[in-house]
Amino acid sequence: MGTHVIKMPDIGEGIAQVELVEWFVKVGDTVTEDQVVADVMTDKATVEIPSPVSGKVLALGGQPGEVMAVGSELIRIEVEGAGNHQEGTSKVAEPTPAPSVVEPVEASLPREEASKPTPPVLSAHQPSPIVPRAAGERPLASPAIRKRALDAGIELRFIHGSGPAGRILHEDLDAFLTTPTQGTQGASAGYSKRTDSEQIPVIGLRRKIAQRMQDAKRRVAHFSYVEEIDVTALEELRVHLNKKWGDSRGKLTLLPFLVRAMVVALREFPQINATYDDEAQVITRHGAVHVGIATQGDNGLMVPVLRNAEAGSLWNNAGEIVRLANAARSNKASREELSGSTITLTSLGALGGIVSTPVVNTPEVAIVGVNRMVERPMVVNGQIVIRKMMNLSSSFDHRVVDGMDAALFIQAIRGLLEQPASLFVE
Incomplete structure (x- = not known):
């Protein structure tokens, strides 16, 4: 050996x-x-x-x-055989016990592990067998199951997993909930007094996110600008296009329309499609519009890049946005797909709230944030009518972008989205 x-x-x-x-x-x-x-x-x-x-x-x-x-x-x-290492030439340190970590519910689905669960233990309060994993051990379970368990006040470490490598399946959780003593315990756990705590090391992607956010807030002179947009006509166009071509070309969300509006508006405001090297004191204005699409995955925030958005049609950009988002969420995005953006678009979808203050994705100088769409009574031509309204909450680097230019840029986007035919008039 x-x-x-x-x-x-x-x-x-x-x-x-x-x-x-x-x-x-x-x-x-x-x-x-x-x-x-x-x-x-x-x-x-x-x-x-x-x-x-x-x-x-x-x-x-x-x-x-x-x-x-x-x-x-x-x-x-x-x-088997000689290997590539001769003893005595170097030494690899033996591992030390890692700190106990309780993963959050949103933690990504782990790979299959070959570890075997410890034997079940009985207690006076739990007459049915359970699997008492160590407090810091992460059971194998999907995010959906973790969410169900959280809502029910159940700790997954007490549930026996019947899937491969002890993975907890939906039927395992169902069986636990329907067992009288365990189901009652789980349902009441949400009202039980708790004295536990957890320490979660900030490592990996979470560390990178923390470092980038801290660096951006420390170095960038942030200011935000919020404008509301009447997207009634835009939504009518989107629904019409999806009804006519959705099955053959793919469904359109609002994002490709927003990307198109940014591309057109940036022609007039090239200073916003820029990156700033503050150490070299150099601003680079980019002809190509490489839009970073802020994507929330199980592991945290990632920003895959829609390259050359100016050259893509609505459907091409829509398909690429979906592909990039899926790659980022599955942790399969390449380094090239996660770098090189010139401006970022961020959206929380239905959770978008009324106003947000997004953080500029350095070295870029602008980020366009989308809040949720709501129906509100508005006065149009002296009449009160129901319109679909949406806010854009965008942030800029005031070292590079003047307030007037930022406001005019967002107003240009507003005009394009409120008159969506103008998005395609050259």
Whole structure:
């Protein structure tokens, strides 16, 4: 038997170090060739590290949240044959116990783990068998099941999972809820006094989000501008287009219309489609409109980029927005798809509220935020009528964008959306 050492690979783009986000194996596990053993994160994306060999895990070279240099030893695996490592040349540190982490309900669906649940335990208050996982152990369950459990006041660690690798299925949760003693306990748990707490390390994507938001608020001279828009005619056009071509070309949301309005308005305000290098004191105005689409995934906020939006039709841009959003939410977006934006569009959809103050996605100088659409009584030509209204809450870097230009830019978008035919008049 020999030892094979996997080193932190050179991911490219001149990156010298990366953050270890998550292990998918532990010491003693058997891995197969091409099995993903860890996730690491660069400044732009999460990267999966596969094993090039099959064997038994001997040691792990770091803990989640640790920043590791490219070329450092990541994992040791015992393999058939000589392996690629001679004992005594270097040493991979044995792992230390990781801190207990209780994942939030929105945590992403974990990969299959081969760990076996501990034997069931009986207590005076729980006459039926349960699976008492450790307080910090994350049960395998989908976000939908986690949401159901939260609403019912149930801790998933007490539910036996009948799925692969102990994954909790909907039928497992149903069985738990319908068991008299357990169902009653779960239903009343929402009113029980709690004294527990949790500590969640800020690592991986959450750390990157925190760093970028802090940096943006520290360096950018933010100001926001809010304007309401009558989107009644726009909605009529969208519904009409979906009815006529939705089945053959795909359904249209409001986002591709907003992208089109931004593209047209930026022709008149090129200083807003720009990036600012504040260290070099250089503003770069971009001809191409690369729109960052702020996307909320299970792991946090990501901004995939709709490239050359100025060259795409409504349906082309709509399809690309959906593809990028799905890639980001499934953690499959490439580094190229998550970088290079020149302006960002953010929307909370139905949860968009009345007003928001979005944070500029540096080094960009503008972000356009969309609030929810509501029906309100409005005065039109002296008559009170019901109109569909929507606010745009947008933020700008006041170091680069003057207040008047920002207001005129949003007013231009407003005019285009309220007269949607003008979006397509050249």
